[in-house]
Amino acid sequence: MDSMTSPATQATRGPVTRKDVARYAGVSTAVVSYVVNGGPKKVAPATEAKVQDAIRVLGYRPNAAARALKLGSSETLGLVVPDISNPFFSLFSHAVEDAAAELGYALVLSNSDGNLAKERRNIRNLAARQVDGVLLASVLFEPDLEVLETADIPSVLLNQERDAPGFNSIGVDLAAGARMAVEHLISHGHTNIGLAMGTNVSGNTDGREVGWREALQDAGLPEGPIVYHPFTRPGGYLAGQRLLASVNRPTAIFATSDMQAIGLLRAVHEAGLSIPGEIAVASFDGSAESEYSWPPLTTVEQPVAVMAEAAVAALVGASRGEKPQHRIFPTKLHIRQSCGCP
């Protein structure tokens, strides 16, 4: 009986197929596929055990490489971020992995460490691996993706606030978000509102700076002091020290990321000033960390899960020949205590 063929015998007559496994386990080939791929349909535990047993006995290996060659797909997406240990990107990558898995794609992760040469090397590696698409949070506004275009690999740029013609991109309306936060600080009666702005290499004025300025102008208020330091905890700490030392010390500060705000809070605590009593703070991102700082941060929340799904959907669309487009998402203000609310 064919289903009793031993593994050794199998080996001499070519690789074991999904059909062999199905016959041995007494199930359909579709069921074998569900077990191997973990879906899309559920399989009863007893049936799954039979299939796993057949896979073990027959020494079946689904052979992803052969499948990739056959279908012209590695069923893999690549994600390049500056630093996965930045809470915004770790949250985002978790959401991307969920969205990719839902469609049967695995996620290859790489960090550029904010270094352009490393970013390009990562992209080249992903192209060489023939991933089905690349999600890129670039250090540049218009990165060089020729190596992906040459290999017909679709891409989507993350964290883009403006349309980069010819690119698929997603982002939030930074200016509108920042406006909300600054208007909220104004509603608490502040008239001297400083800005702890992150630094970027693009040379463009960041929408968060634009939104801060517009909110002040519309309220007829002068611009408070601005300092530029990296989008990091140490960057925010330095920004806080400098803003507190300014001649015209602000009574409220808008920080352009939660991580900067966390560093800034430390500088204010160390200076012995109360938050929000003497210095009110609002920030941007809506990370989990912002909820557990002291005091908890009022912050502009980015819709991370929705953006991750949209980014993966954009890659799928691109592979179907859809034209590149820029997708922009709204933010919302998450009010906690750092702004002065009870």
Place this chain on the structure above:
Amino acid sequence: MDSMTSPATQATRGPVTRKDVARYAGVSTAVVSYVVNGGPKKVAPATEAKVQDAIRVLGYRPNAAARALKLGSSETLGLVVPDISNPFFSLFSHAVEDAAAELGYALVLSNSDGNLAKERRNIRNLAARQVDGVLLASVLFEPDLEVLETADIPSVLLNQERDAPGFNSIGVDLAAGARMAVEHLISHGHTNIGLAMGTNVSGNTDGREVGWREALQDAGLPEGPIVYHPFTRPGGYLAGQRLLASVNRPTAIFATSDMQAIGLLRAVHEAGLSIPGEIAVASFDGSAESEYSWPPLTTVEQPVAVMAEAAVAALVGASRGEKPQHRIFPTKLHIRQSCGCP
């Protein structure tokens, strides 16, 4: 001249090879390989430009799938963690990506969300993709890795404090680390030291609980109150609220992760108690977040980068037939202000 063959002509006579690219660019095939793989050797910018130009003109695709079939390797490692947005795992995965890239491997990331069924599905998917090795932070002490063994894929268990026979594993000496932290709190004169212990599903007593108890016993002190809540910020917040409400309220608390400690700090602040004056705190992990909490946390630091390198090295060793072993790493106490030090 063969090197002038147009892409269309190439297509009719089979796929473009690395040799074709080398000839067109006037370089060796090794140089093409360095450009495509981003290493291991550096290529002069002008030479790289010539090679990239040849790749573009000839339409060369390195074809990772074909290479994987040929060498029996996908040049990929899989990493399964409970949640990449947990700062410990995001830091760890960054270090693993670095160590893997150093050896020419890409990293496929997946999250189990602490769910055993999802962890098993992720492992099955990685086996089906024929990754060259799997790094697993399991929800179980001795996970079921039969699907990997069947496919001859080596694995290494992360975050393991004890030897799991037959498994490659790495971890830190949790008990020794916890002891250091609790002894330090004792050195500040505390005699009632509580424990905010994380929950795990393994049923084994966690080394951090053992270390806390031993340090107290050796100092002739009674055990302070213990509470068990998840290894998360909200878990630590609840733990803090319960410890502060205990009849015999401790004057110092050891939290078994930085995330718990961050939540605990919030509970202490909300109760209007001073840290470290009325409640001293020490924790475990040494994450970046611990440096920017208020006050900054005294914490037991895990050697994340060293462990990540060792985990990748263990996979390489296993593929060469080395026997499974358990590797244990020392921790060190990072003293900041939450313990009472200036």
